[in-house]
Amino acid sequence: MKKDTVIRFMIMIASLAVASYLACILTPMQSDISQEKNFLTKAPVAGLHKFFADVAWMRFINFAGGLSSIDSTNVDKVSRMLEKIIAYDPNFVESYQSGVLSISNADPKLAVKLLEQACANPHLAHNIQIPFYAGFILSRTIVDQNNPDKILSEPDYAAAARFFRMAIQRTRDPESYLISNYIHAKAKARGGEESLAVLSVLYDEWKMSKAGKDEIYSDYCQIPDIEERLVKATREAKYPIDDEGRLLKPSQKALELIAKVQQEILFKKHLCENCVTPAAPGDKFCGTCGHAVKTWGVCSCGHILSSKAYCTRCGKKQ
Ligand SMILES: [Zn+2]
Ligand SMILES: [Zn+2]
Known part of the structure; x- marks a missing residue:
């Protein structure tokens, strides 16, 4: 047997020993640190x-x-x-x-x-x-x-x-x-x-x-x-x-x-207290049940307001 064949063979044995040592030591350590252990596959070969x-x-x-x-x-x-x-x-x-x-x-x-x-x-x-x-x-x-x-x-x-x-x-x-x-x-x-x-x-x-x-x-x-x-x-x-x-x-x-x-x-x-229907601006009574509602949406000049920034009758800012 040639000398370098023997050396190669010995290196192979040594690396196998190291690999199996690492596999024995590292695998449990990896499992310990992995918090997702339960979500990892149970299949033996990764990727497959x-x-x-x-x-x-x-x-x-x-x-x-x-x-x-x-x-x-x-x-x-x-x-x-x-x-x-x-x-x-x-x-x-x-x-x-x-x-x-x-x-x-x-x-x-x-x-x-x-x-x-x-x-x-x-x-x-x-x-x-x-x-x-x-x-x-x-x-x-x-x-x-x-x-x-x-x-x-x-x-x-x-x-x-x-x-x-x-x-x-x-x-x-x-x-x-x-x-x-x-x-x-x-x-x-x-x-x-x-x-x-x-x-x-x-x-x-x-x-x-x-x-x-x-x-x-x-x-x-x-x-x-x-x-x-x-x-x-x-x-x-x-x-x-x-x-x-x-x-x-x-x-x-x-x-x-x-x-x-x-x-x-x-x-x-602005819901009617009685029937929970929304009251429109200026309403004094509920259109659904006739109950008195709190009036809202009226300018101090008496004009019923639309959704604009100023009253369209007196120009007051709303
Ligand atoms: Zn009502
Ligand atoms: Zn006004």
Whole structure:
């Protein structure tokens, strides 16, 4: 054997030893310092996990798409396939958005669990649909399709509201459906008269936005159209209707809250105290219910003002 062959062979052995030493020492250290450990793939070869996830996803679509419905008879198999995809690639958005949703009627608890894990994944921190779906599943009663007497999951409105809130927090410009779902889930969690609960939720939101605080997140995200929502909720609390659409009398509690909201928030909107309809400039009585209203929008000269900067009759600056 040539001398340099022996040397090369020895260098190779030495570098293998160093490599395995580093692998043994560094890998646990890396895992210790990695805070995202739970969101890393469980696949052995880095980079290849996305390919594995894609293949598993195609198999999933083929299998689940071929089923007429995902129900108690096949949900275990479908769920296992889905969990495998998520284990390969926890950042694979499709597996949550369509995958998890497809099992939500057959195994709502597992669906919520998987979505909750995804909500905590920093790589998916800007995804709005994932917390929305979790809230959506949690705000419904879900029964077994093969056995309608068997309830798979009861609504948990408080938890649903937390997920809807998270979805709102994730966007600068939350869409109306997100806000409505959040407010209704929170109102349902409070219980009692629904229209009163909705109004009290909105009133609290308004107060929190003034205080700049949120019960869950430190950076408060204000509901953009809260005053319009308050006007509508005030009207609905004033004229509550039952399930058949019959008009009910508002409770004393509702009337107290309505008065508070009118005084503190809606006074700028010039609403009729009786029926919550906006009064036009110069009105002395409400056009809807005939109740006396506080007149506004009139110049000292008596001219009814338009939205211009100066009175068009006497020229006074408004
Ligand atoms: Zn009125
Ligand atoms: Zn004037």
